[in-house]
Amino acid sequence: xxxxxxxxxxxxxxxxxxxxxxxxxxxxxxxxxxxxxxxxxxxxxxxxxxxxxxxxxxxxxxxxxxxxxxxxxxxxxxxxxxxxxxxxxxxxxxxxxxxxxxxxxxxxxxxxxxxxxxxxxxxxxxxxxxxxxxxxxxxxxxxxxxxxxxxxxxxxxxxx
Amino acid sequence: xxxxxxxxxxxxxxxxxxxxxxxxxxxxxxxxxxxxxxxxxxxxxxxxxxxxxxxxxxxxxxxxxxxxxxxxxxxxxxxxxxxxxxxxxxxxxxxxxxxxxxxxxxxxxxxxxxxxxxxxxxxxxxxxxxxxxxxxxxxxxxxxxxxxxxxxxxxx
Numbered sequence: 001x002x003x004x005x006x007x008x009x010x011x012x013x014x015x016x017x018x019x020x021x022x023x024x025x026x027x028x029x030x031x032x033x034x035x036x037x038x039x040x041x042x043x044x045x046x047x048x049x050x051x052x053x054x055x056x057x058x059x060x061x062x063x064x065x066x067x068x069x070x071x072x073x074x075x076x077x078x079x080x081x082x083x084x085x086x087x088x089x090x091x092x093x094x095x096x097x098x099x100x101x102x103x104x105x106x107x108x109x110x111x112x113x114x115x116x117x118x119x120x121x122x123x124x125x126x127x128x129x130x131x132x133x134x135x136x137x138x139x140x141x142x143x144x145x146x147x148x149x150x151x152x153x154x155x156x157x158x159x160x
Numbered sequence: 161x162x163x164x165x166x167x168x169x170x171x172x173x174x175x176x177x178x179x180x181x182x183x184x185x186x187x188x189x190x191x192x193x194x195x196x197x198x199x200x201x202x203x204x205x206x207x208x209x210x211x212x213x214x215x216x217x218x219x220x221x222x223x224x225x226x227x228x229x230x231x232x233x234x235x236x237x238x239x240x241x242x243x244x245x246x247x248x249x250x251x252x253x254x255x256x257x258x259x260x261x262x263x264x265x266x267x268x269x270x271x272x273x274x275x276x277x278x279x280x281x282x283x284x285x286x287x288x289x290x291x292x293x294x295x296x297x298x299x300x301x302x303x304x305x306x307x308x309x310x311x312x313x314x315x316x
Contacts, residue, residue, distance in 0.1 A: 066298030117172065
């Protein structure tokens with residue numbers, strides 16, 4: 001398998017693994033932003049798709065969290081019921097997805113080092129691919145929840 | 161004009177070094193030194209200058225803000241600009257060439273060409289650093305405002 005195919009395969013495998021987390025954050029987004037602030041999710045997705053740098057996405061999340069109280073709204077269904085949506089999303093992308101990146105770049109998987117600029121750039125690119133996948137999944141869940149009008153804790157019924 | 165390789169390197173530095181340093185920079189000022197986050201008017205001014213002007217003009221602006229005779233209620237702004245000036249100066253004097261390796265030695269390049277390239281590189285690096293610190297400043301300001309509101313509610 002050529003290296004690019006390997007990367008796409010690994011990113012897709014990880015997307016399956018973090019699907020449940022993306023769903024939880026999508027539910028949180030639906031609860032906090034509701035249908036009224038749909039453009040916030042659309043903008044986030046657009047920025048994630050077009051950004052050259054992961055930190056552009058993190059800065060955007062920080063800016064929105066600072067500007068709008070609904071980005072700071074916690075989700076009563078979450079284990080950590082004090083953490084707002086923006087902070088929780090930023091933490092996931094900044095820490096958990098970084099760990100995912102470290103794992104898939106390890107010697108048993110993609111075997112991409114972390115010393116040369118070339119390797120670091122490749123890691124950066126894969127990190128962006130992971131963020132995009134995560135944000136896409138989260139936004140799909142958000143759309144689904146607001147379309148059901150079930151953006152309140154306990155308001156949704158999921159099978160399985 | 162900067163080469164594609166230089167821009168890619170700046171993006172890499174921004175993601176791996178400058179973001180973290182700008183976050184630490186703001187947290188140190190606000191959480192350790194007890195400064196207030198930068199007010200919105202200052203944020204807007206700094207961002208627009210960082211985005212629109214050359215590095216020497218940005219540096220002049222930072223020096224001007226640092227050296228202004230601020231009233232006691234706004235001393236934190238002076239502290240902020242003094243700290244920012246130190247970061248930018250160190251970046252220009254040392255880190256850009258030695259650590260970031262953004263200025264290759266090109267034989268036959270005139271002094272003015274080298275100076276112009278240095279200015280362009282510093283403008284990009286400073287812009288990245290300022291974008292990150294402004295984002296963190298916003299989060300810290302919102303947190304502080306919420307804490308104040310909670311305290312006010314508790315007093316009632």
